[in-house]
Amino acid sequence: MKKVTLDKLEPGMKLAKDIILDDGRFLLLKGFTLKERYLEKIRLYDIPYVYVENEIEKIEYFSEEVIYSETYHTVKNVMKAVRKGDDVDVGSIKETVSEIVQSIINNDNVFMKLTGIRDIDNYTYLHSVDVCIYSLIAGKTMNLSAEELNNLALGAILHDIGKCKIPLNILNKPARLTESEYELIKKHSEYGYEIVKRTPGLNDEIANIVLHHHEHWDGDGYPHGLKGDEIDLLSRIVAIADVYDALTADRVYRKRFMPHEAAEYIIANSGTQFDSQIIRVFIDSIAVYPADIIVMLNTGEIARVVESKGPPSIRPKVMVIARKKGPPVFEPYLIDLAKNPGISIVDIIS
Template sequence: MKKVAVDDLKPGMKLAKDIILDDGRFLLLKGFTLKKRFLEKIRLYNIPYVYVEDDSEETEYVSEEKIYSETFHTIKNIMQAVREGSDIDVDSVKKTICQIICRIINNDSVFMNLTGIRDIDNYTYLHSVDVCIYSIIAGKNMNLPMELLNNLALGAILHDIGKCKVPLEILNKPARLTDSEYEIVKKHSEYGYEILTKTSGLNEEIAKIALNHHEHWNGNGYPRGLKGEEIDLLSRIVAIADVYDALTANRVYRKRFMPHEAAEYIIANSGTQFDPQIVNVFIQSISVYPPDIIVMLNTGEIARVLETKGPPSIRPKVMVITRKEGPPVFEPYEVDLSKNPEYNIVDIIS
């Protein structure tokens, strides 16, 4: 353990002692790996120094954050270029996808703390990155061969490319769409297929994901009303990732779902909207509430999510570290949400 001045802290260092504010509130707990945005937060509280572990060094997390940011900028540039009439930069997107796949193959949880970023002006691009990450995680856990996994990743990140052909005044409309406007938006799947089939370096399997990711297992989807295994495997994976991520975003016509509510929706629609076998793999594979995120409970308590994955992460174990109001928490305590139904997560703080 060593004492380090705040100005000398670097992302990746691991706390050896809790950071406690003057009023007794816990800011960060022992064992927490520092990230860039938390260094800025520590400085806001005028904390002069903290204790970190001796072997702390910059970790892979920083590179994952960089990869996520680069992927966001890549898909944003591609979609803006397509809207202006240019071709897809296939080499750029393939290079970016390769980095994500390699990271997830080594550890399918590495990006989970980065998904769910919400910025209304960049929603479509961030959503595309998240859908890609969730799809790769599911594909990896389905033991897809590398060629299929690569096609899945490319199709997932480009699944909404057809929205570049939808008028911006409809896509960005600050109100619920009319029936006729919704019919125009629905054409994005066919537009996407046309764009990708005409793009050199992308195959039919990738293009089908843009076409079929809104098809439903029971045949009630669009554009062709395909049913069951008439829908290609990769599109059935992306369909789940697409809805799961979309539900957790605010819309003008509805409030966002909390992650556990989105997971419960996916489970409830298994066998009707979604392929039930893929739903099982998807829920087993993801961290609904990733470890170390800070959440608020319906009791007003603020807690850190403990390590968990799969179905247990829908109602995870958490460590209560402070309260929104009332007396400070001097001794953090654990709450297992699966065994305490009166507790619910109502917000994500960070």
């Protein structure tokens, strides 16, 4: 075991001691092999050094991680270019999106562990990628054709492209918006529609998703106040994925929802804000808590999520492996959160 300062940390190093934050929260557990994105997370918390094992493991980069990261960079470049007044680089966005579509067609669970890892700086871009992934998983379960999945993916990834026309000081305002500022932000769906419509290579289905992703099933949304089936199917899917993902991120005016709270929110708005049939498909197909992630319970127990997908993933079975305080856990034990309503997940550790 050796002590390593942050500037010397490398992917492949294996943690020899837990990384615990000043407020007692576990960031990463002993035995974990560091990957680039976790190094970024450690740097965020200003941790001076960590203990690692002497030998370095050869890291296996899974292709979904590479695809996810490439998509993030593509979205970032496209949004920055559009903000500068340049055209959408349709070629690169289509190429990266088709890789995601292909991977999800092969295995719809493949990206679930990568979604939801965000901070304030990369939120906008990763939100677009995550909305694309959730929409595709639901779309695949609904047996959409490959062409529809492609349109769905492009519409989802570009759904907020119109925000590039909103001044950054309003978009990133660290306080509640005034009524007129909110009205201006609401214009982003129409601005986005205009951008997509004038971009060769992007079709009307994609433009409609960008235009209608804030319409509500009961007619209470914007910009047109469309109701029920008047809103095209692909837009109804993206509307759910957008809100689900947005709720799980920290915002200036509220703390992030835990994934099960976001799932409960969209279920509670079934038939009013959202199409209830798509909500059923959405919850049936995504893993709210993917298998193998490490979570903190309200009891102070630290647990690994046991394989789950669909409705059981809202309150999954978990294997307790450690405690924040108290004696170590020598024999891990199972808790079924569905059968223990008093126990809940309060944080995601890794």
